[in-house]
Amino acid sequence: MKKVTLEMLAEKAGVGIATVDRVLNERGGVKPETVRKVLIAARAAGLQRLLPEENSHPWQIEVFLSSLESFFFRQLAKEFALVANNLGYRKITLHRTLVPESEPDKLAKKIKQSSNIRDGIIVFGHNYPIIYEALTYCMEKGVPVITLATDLPNANRLCHVGINQYQAGRTAGLLMSKSRTTPGTIIMVSGRVDFHAHIQRVAGFRDMIEQRAPHLALHEVLAGQDEPDKIRSLLNTVLKRNDNIIGLYNTGTGNSDISKILRHYNLDKSCLYITHELSSVTRQLLESDQLDYTLDQNAHHHATSAIHIMLRHLEQGYKPDTYSDGNVDLRIVTSENMS
Structure with a gap:
């Protein structure tokens, strides 16, 4: 034979x-x-x-996350590990790779390499042409990609999993407009101004304030860039010159420093303070009445939704809607409903 x-x-x-x-x-x-x-x-x-x-x-799935030492990404990494463990090693092998947000070339290269050895890819990445190119490369090889947390509009991907960032900004604006009924100035502190999530949050907040609260004056955005020294410098400069600050919205990190500065200027009780994520820092600030609201993205929901959509696609050929299948509900957290 x-x-x-x-x-x-x-x-x-x-x-x-x-x-x-x-x-x-x-x-x-x-x-x-x-x-x-x-x-x-x-x-x-x-x-x-x-x-x-x-x-x-087992399905070989790789998750690319930011190496930024923020609460959200630390929690995301843990949640993905928990989901994979619950599914079992015979069902899925999860590979987690952390890449600096400032190195899109490195992320794009790793995405392409991963497409040669993985069944599916879940990626947090920003709006750079080279990332779009890498996702198209994966599509051409037949490897499904799910984008996570930060949207990449019109990218070649299976779907997007995350909150609506523009809606999150509008939600913060609605809370601010309903709480501040007398004239005054509102400060916006932004994370990286070139990152889509922060751009959308600021746009949503601004649109809601202009629509619902014309009596509130919006100070130009303080581009803190998630850098503590820059946030402190910018905020100190504004607060020294303006004595009618009645609200502050922070789209990124630096909440501990912001809280200290507000206390220094005796604004910790009178300035309505809104930010994002229920971390150990924001939890403590809520408990001590130094923070009014935090808008939590729900890292657990991100991880479970992304994995389950990916498996459903790989096993059944399911084609999810770009946004509705992976939509994550935003949670408004106060000192009264923390869990």
């Missing part, structure tokens, strides 16, 4: 030799329909060896 070779099976199945090798040796990273084709070809050719089961390998 003629020896059955990898080349013969690859030709019969209509795939590459490397794919046949991955299937027969259970290395993963191959779609179920492709696995099925290879095994059918192997059986038809009379390959004399124990063949793997069609769905025996």
Whole structure:
């Protein structure tokens, strides 16, 4: 009987030799329909060896997150690990990779490399052309990508999982406008002004204030860039010159420093203070009545939704809606409803 070779099976199945090798040796990273084709070809050719089961390998999924030492990303990394552990090692192998937000070239390169060995990719990335290019590369290779937390409009991806950042800004603006009924000035402190999430939050906040509270004056945005020294310098400069600050909205990090500065100018009780995420810092500020509201993105919901949508797509071919399937509900947290 003629020896059955990898080349013969690859030709019969209509795939590459490397794919046949991955299937027969259970290395993963191959779609179920492709696995099925290879095994059918192997059986038809009379390959004399124990063949793997069609769905025996765990799905190989890589999650790219920011290496920024913020509460949200630390929590996201933990939540993804918990979801994978609950599903079990036979179901999924989760690979977590942290990349600095300031290095889009590095992230794009890693995304492309990952598409050669993973079944699916979940990525937090910003609005850079090279990231869009990397996602298109994945699409052309047939590797599904889910974007996370920060939207990349019109990118080639399976869907987006996250809150509506513009709506989050409008929510902060609504809380501010309903709470501040007398004239005064509102300060906006932004994280990275070139990042889509912060741009959308500021735009939503501004639009709501202009729409609902014409009696409130919006100070020009303080571009804190998530840098403590810059946030302190900008805020000190404004507060020294203006004695009618009645509200502050912070889209990014630096809440501990902002709170200290407000206390220094005796504004910690009179200035309505709104920010994002329920971290250990914001929790303490809420408890001590130095912070009024924090808008939490719910890291757990991000992780569970992204993984479950990805698995449903890989196993059933499900095509999610770009936004509605992965929409995460924003949670408004006060000192009374922390959990």
